[in-house]
Amino acid sequence: MESRSSLDAPTPAEVRVLDAAVGLRHDTVDARVIRRGPDRRHLLLPALHALQDGVGWISPEALGELCARLEVPRAEAFGVATFYALLRTEAGPATVVHACDDIACRVHPDYRDPAAAHAAHAAGESVGVHPSPCLGQCDRAPALFVQRSGAEAARWRAVGSVADALATAGTEPASPRVLAAGPAWLTGRIGVVDPASLEDYRAHGGYGALRTALAVGPDAVLREIADSGLRGRGGAAFPTGVKWRAVAASARRERYVVCNADESEPGTFKDRVLMEGDPYALVESMTIAAAAVGATRGYVYIRGEYPEAEERVAHAIDRARHRGLLGSDVAGSGLDFDIEVRRGAGAYICGEETALFNSLEGYRGEPRSKPPFPTEAGLFGRPTVVNNVETLHNVTVILNAGAEAFRRVGTAESPGTKLFSIAGSVANPGVYEVPFGTRLDELLALAGAPGAGGAVLLGGAAGMFVSPDATDLPLTFEDSRMAGLTLGSGSVTVFDRSVDIGDIVERITSFFRDESCGQCVPCRVGTVRQHETIVRLRNGSALPDDGELLEDLAGVMGDASICGLGHTAASAVTSALRLGLIAGAPASSGNGTGR
Amino acid sequence: MSTPVPVGLPRRKVDVQVNGVERSAPEGATILDVCQAAGLEVPTICWAPTITPVNACRVCVVELEGARTLVPACSRRVTEGMVISTDSERVRASRRMVLELLASSVDLSRAEADILRWLEEYGADPQRHGADRARVSEPVRRHDELYVRDYDRCVLCYKCVDACGTEAQHTFAIAVAGRGFEARISTEFDVELPESACVYCGNCIGVCPTGALIFTREFDLRRSGQFDPGAQAVTTTVCPYCGVGCNLELHTQDDQIFRVTSPADHEVTSGHLCIKGRFGFEYAGGARPGRPDTSNPETIRDADAPA
The missing domain is CATH 2.20.25.90 (ADC-like domains)
Structure with a gap:
């Protein structure tokens, strides 16, 4: 191949893509029209997406041109482009199939090894097949995500074999299974309303909560959210009211509301189902948050593997803006607030809130050191409310029903309902809405999980295995904490007796090895060593001290990593060892927390 | 000479406890500042006195009462009443593992003397990770007579990136590319330095703690065994x-x-x-x-x- 340089001219196709994505070159346009300098760096990831979609890769010439337009150093832009799994910096096939080989899909009867799928499809040179971490489609396992590029760029998700996926381009995926045992506060409209229709949303109670919020004012909204006891559904269970009040009380006027829709925890898909089925509720909730904390700008950061969710949320924002429910005078109240959708590009770590900010700002998705916390210095260094999709959906519920009614469901410490993504060896994978306090075995029965034996992974790759005889656990934040477990993002992945849990554990260690951002030593090297050790344990080549080594690795990752990814990278391994779930490995005496 | 010189508000003092001893420090000081003032050694690799800490290496971690995890001394600022342990068993265990993980993945033989000493002191044993363990394996980039990039020795401390960027040179010729264990310091598309934005100030060499960046003359002396x-x-x-x-x-x-x-x-x-x-x-x-x-x-x- 001829030598290509980022100083050479891009192709006309690349120029067209960049014109649409970031505007003209800075030296050809009136400085009053396009603001120059670092102000535009946040356009870097959208522009890289545009190149990937439109041209199929990010060439040196296109990167050079993009950097000239945005005034971003080329080396830094290359560092950003190479951070993400959905962006390529080498020319390749126009169609790439990302085939999930993660924990839920790999136990499905129809699952085939992606390498074998690739071999079966080798005739088609124009298609690449890559194994992929969880695509958030576990209820439709085995899942594939097809990434296409070119003039007729189209991205969709399909089910079955690679050949099927390519043959059935554009087919609508099956509707997700959603079931509520108790109040259907979060899921009531899913499958009932037309997700494209604002009118239909309003006919089903939509925008009543915003009307209430605007009528009672910010202080009353903050009090209602605080009194409701709502806690974050993304995994950390932080009290939402505390977060909102901190931002509202900030002395800085420029504030942001960010929705973390980068749902990437293996086995989790409830946020996808919420966004696809009830997108206006998210828009309404974010508007209420903005009114409460005084933000003028919101972002929804949706993982790149969720094209339907992205389209529906973007459409809902567009319709809401058209009807005056977003913009400079929301619903005639004088509130100035608008929302923009940003697409992730294939990086689990960007679900960590500070990594998400960096990604959105056009930097590598590396977590920041905390403190300072987002409420003080979040997106663009400003006070920021960052909430998970499900957390935000609860906001309209609380304002419609009132904090008191909200607290009547669930437990004192965990009020309300919780969504669980149930997949794996179950008859009815799907999203289940149950009141907090429902027992795990009750939930499993709802989904048609097999009886005795097997194992359950609670909380995804960052979670822990639950012993088959401990499934009477009440699903609340406090009970799971007491049991040394975590609800995490609410994923429940079920493995029947036939599943080799050692294989699942090995996949989890390889997941963390692949998804570590690489910033800090404990996680960057520790996740590699943990994977190597599990492979040794499973193939009979264990070293004498490997048990101790795993404990030491769990210790340093849990104690000295920068962020939650490293802190939890050994959780599932440690719990599997403690329960003796890995064939050939000695049951560990560790306490399961890695400390 | 009557114009008053603005000096700002006087800095307040913060009282903390380090290893059982009461210490006071000016507001805004880091835990590392307090330790250094007290003559307590806290190992650091990615920290440098002239560079804003990125707290990536995690070898400086200390125990802070009430914190769920260890905290990086280099960047955590002291607040009133902090109770800090710099040498507890928990701290030593993490430091040993950080050093061991680094030594197991890259060649530290040319690292600063302090790093080599800490490897001994903390009892890092890279061999226990097995002979087949993954290691950083990069060709030596010797493209000119000025300096060599030998990334087999790189611990990704970010110092060169920061020195090239906002902390000194504002040239931005290099950045971290890739992710996880595959992350590397790189120019765009790994082009050779003359094609990149590099101005050969060599400030990256000046801050490199492991000899991954080295003058070509020194590299040749060492390689020929004449150093x-x-x-x-x-x-x-x-x-x-x-x-x-x-x-x-x-x-x-x-x-x-x-x-x-x-x-x-x-x-x-x-x-x-x-x-x-x-x-x-x-x-x-x-x-x-x-x-x-x-x-x-x-x-x-x-x-x-x-x-």
């Missing part, structure tokens, strides 16, 4: 090129300059130089016929002495 600390000298002088007056430290062996540095505490340079001060020493390179022997301290005029 001999016993035959070396360091001569302090002032850069002759412009009027800024940067202090230079010329590292020589057998009258040949193999490395040029500037003291990190020098108020003009903070340890950083430009291409001329860093690499423009050809003319001083040893005893060519007809030239004065500039490597002999006896014949060099003291720059600070009156003419």
Whole structure:
């Protein structure tokens, strides 16, 4: 191949893509029209997406041109482009199939090894097949995500074999299974309303909560959210009211509301189902948050593997803006607030809130050191409310029903309902809405999980295995904490007796090895060593001290990593060892927390 | 002279406890500042006095009462009443593992003496990770006579990136590319340095703690087995090129300059130089016929002495 340089001219196709994505070159346009300098760096990831979609890769010439337009150093832009799994910096096939080989899909009867799928499809040179971490489609396992590029760029998700996926381009995926045992506060409209229709949303109670919020004012909204006891559904269970009040009380006027829709925890898909089925509720909730904390700008950061969710949320924002429910005078109240959708590009770590900010700002998705916390210095260094999709959906519920009614469901410490993504060896994978306090075995029965034996992974790759005889656990934040477990993002992945849990554990260690951002030593090297050790344990080549080594690795990752990814990278391994779930490995005496 | 000079609000004092001893520090100080003032050694790799901490290496972690995890001493600022342990068993265990993980993945044989000492002191044992363990494996990038990039030795401390970027040079020729264990310091598309934005200031070499970035002359001396600390000298002088007056430290062996540095505490340079001060020493390179022997301290005029 001829030598290509980022100083050479891009192709006309690349120029067209960049014109649409970031505007003209800075030296050809009136400085009053396009603001120059670092102000535009946040356009870097959208522009890289545009190149990937439109041209199929990010060439040196296109990167050079993009950097000239945005005034971003080329080396830094290359560092950003190479951070993400959905962006390529080498020319390749126009169609790439990302085939999930993660924990839920790999136990499905129809699952085939992606390498074998690739071999079966080798005739088609124009298609690449890559194994992929969880695509958030576990209820439709085995899942594939097809990434296409070119003039007729189209991205969709399909089910079955690679050949099927390519043959059935554009087919609508099956509707997700959603079931509520108790109040259907979060899921009531899913499958009932037309997700494209604002009118239909309003006919089903939509925008009543915003009307209430605007009528009672910010202080009353903050009090209602605080009194409701709502806690974050993304995994950390932080009290939402505390977060909102901190931002509202900030002395800085420029504030942001960010929705973390980068749902990437293996086995989790409830946020996808919420966004696809009830997108206006998210828009309404974010508007209420903005009114409460005084933000003028919101972002929804949706993982790149969720094209339907992205389209529906973007459409809902567009319709809401058209009807005056977003913009400079929301619903005639004088509130100035608008929302923009940003697409992730294939990086689990960007679900960590500070990594998400960096990604959105056009930097590598590396977590920041905390403190300072987002409420003080979040997106663009400003006070920021960052909430998970499900957390935000609860906001309209609380304002419609009132904090008191909200607290009547669930437990004192965990009020309300919780969504669980149930997949794996179950008859009815799907999203289940149950009141907090429902027992795990009750939930499993709802989904048609097999009886005795097997194992359950609670909380995804960052979670822990639950012993088959401990499934009477009440699903609340406090009970799971007491049991040394975590609800995490609410994923429940079920493995029947036939599943080799050692294989699942090995996949989890390889997941963390692949998804570590690489910033800090404990996680960057520790996740590699943990994977190597599990492979040794499973193939009979264990070293004498490997048990101790795993404990030491769990210790340093849990104690000295920068962020939650490293802190939890050994959780599932440690719990599997403690329960003796890995064939050939000695049951560990560790306490399961890695400390 | 009657105009008052604004000095801002006086800095408040913060009282903390370190290893059971009450210490006080000015508001805004880091835990590392407090430890250094108290004469307590806290190991650091990615920290440098002239660079904003990125707290990536995690070898400086300490135990903070009430915190769920250990915290990085280099960047965590002290607040009133903190109770800190810098040498508990928990702290030592994490430091040992951090050092061990680094030594298991890259070649630390040319690392700063302190790093080699800590490997011993903390009992890091990289061999227990097995002979087949993944290691960073990169070709030596020796593209010119100025400096070599030997990324088998890179611990990704980000110091070179920061020195190239906002912390010193504002050139932004290099950044971290890739992710996880595959993350590497790289120019865009790994182009060679002359094609990149690099201006050959060599400030990346100046901050590299492991010898991954090294003068080509030093690299060649070491590779040929002729590197001999016993035959070396360091001569302090002032850069002759412009009027800024940067202090230079010329590292020589057998009258040949193999490395040029500037003291990190020098108020003009903070340890950083430009291409001329860093690499423009050809003319001083040893005893060519007809030239004065500039490597002999006896014949060099003291720059600070009156003419």
